[in-house]
Amino acid sequence: MITKAVIPAAGLGTRFLPATKAQPKEMLPIIDTPTIQYVVQEAVDSGIEDILIISGKGKRAIEDHFDRNPELEARLENNDKDALFHEIRHLADMANIHYIRQKEILGLGDAIMYARFHTGNEPFAVLLGDTIIDSAIPVTQQLIDAYAQYRCSVVAVEEVPKDKVSRYGIVGGKKLSDLILNISQFIEKPSIEEAPSNLAIAGRYILTPDIFVALKNTSQGKNNEVQLTDALMLLTKRQDVMAAIIEGKRYDIGNKLDYLKTTVEYGLKRKEFSADFYDFLKEVIREYENKR
Ligand code: UTP
Numbered sequence: 001m002i003t004k005a006v007i008p009a010a011g012l013g014t015r016f017l018p019a020t021k022a023q024p025k026e027m028l029p030i031i032d033t034p035t036i037q038y039v040v041q042e043a044v045d046s047g048i049e050d051i052l053i054i055s056g057k058g059k060r061a062i063e064d065h066f067d068r069n070p071e072l073e074a075r076l077e078n079n080d081k082d083a084l085f086h087e088i089r090h091l092a093d094m095a096n097i098h099y100i101r102q103k104e105i106l107g108l109g110d111a112i113m114y115a116r117f118h119t120g121n122e123p124f125a126v127l128l129g130d131t132i133i134d135s136a137i138p139v140t141q142q143l144i145d146a147y148a149q150y151r152c153s154v155v156a157v158e159e160v161p162k163d164k165v166s167r168y169g170i171v172g173g174k175k176l177s178d179l180i181l182n183i184s185q186f187i188e189k190p191s192i193e194e195a196p197s198n199l200a201i202a203g204r205y206i207l208t209p210d211i212f213v214a215l216k217n218t219s220q221g222k223n224n225e226v227q228l229t230d231a232l233m234l235l236t237k238r239q240d241v242m243a244a245i246i247e248g249k250r251y252d253i254g255n256k257l258d259y260l261k262t263t264v265e266y267g268l269k270r271k272e273f274s275a276d277f278y279d280f281l282k283e284v285i286r287e288y289e290n291k292r
Contacts, residue, residue: 172196
């Protein structure tokens with residue numbers, strides 16, 4: 001049973017400056033819902049009961065978001081805003097959420113290391129706090145199912161177009177079934193020629209406690225950061241690490257263009273204004289094409 005999840009959310013968000021100078025990128029809203037709320041919801045929908053958020057300087061808004069706000073609740077209740085009241089009240093009860101601060105921003109691997117006393121000897125899920133995945137079955141649940149079968153660390157991967165592999169962390173290995181690969185290679189941003197596959201790491205993982213030993217033995221790489229993929233590569237030398245090809249569409253809101261695309265797609269899905277928004281987009285495109 002996997003009941004614990006870790007959500008790294010301490011990063012500096014340099015790709016999204018200046019918006020992220022004084023606010024966490026994980027709180028950037030997709031319409032009205034902060035990105036990290038989708039991530040917490042995915043964990044909860046996958047049966048996770050206990051969440052550790054790796055926080056840091058300037059990330060207080062995340063803690064406030066998942067806490068009670070009695071003054072706001074009273075105002076909503078008194079003004080007969082029942083639906084909003086329940087929605088806001090529910091945020092504090094979604095899961096058992098804990099926080100730990102990453103003292104220096106030394107990379108995803110370093111952030112995960114902070115979870116070792118919290119997760120102990122249990123395998124745990126990792127969900128990047130700046131990545132939303134829209135899927136029929138929550139992706140963390142898909143990974144938990146793969147873990148139940150293989151009993152080792154599992155990395156979510158998605159197929160990306162072959163000519164775009166150089167933007168991603170790519171895995172290579174031996175196919176065990178249509179959806180599972182036994183990983184023997186992790187390559188960060190390979191050239192098309194170097195890439196062992198078109199399977200990109202998708203920001204969700206199940207990790208066994210052995211990852212902490214691997215992280216301890218992983219030296220700081222690029223930008224003095226400890227890379228989780230380097231530690232996973234080390235782990236593959238000692239034990240199986242699987243890649244699970246997930247069903248779902250990933251949105252990395254940490255880069256501006258993806259953020260914009262996510263907002264448009266989610267806007268088109270919102271029943272209350274989807275038709276109006278669709279008409280607006282058509283009109284904008286028509287005007288744009290006329291001007292060209
Ligand atoms: P990213 O590499 O996308 O985040 O990490 P970043 O470093 O904030 O991004 P840029 O490149 O500067 O724009 C993915 C997730 O891991 C967290 C981030 O907060 C993000 O949710 N992270 C990253 C940490 O918690 N600690 C780190 O040291 C690095």
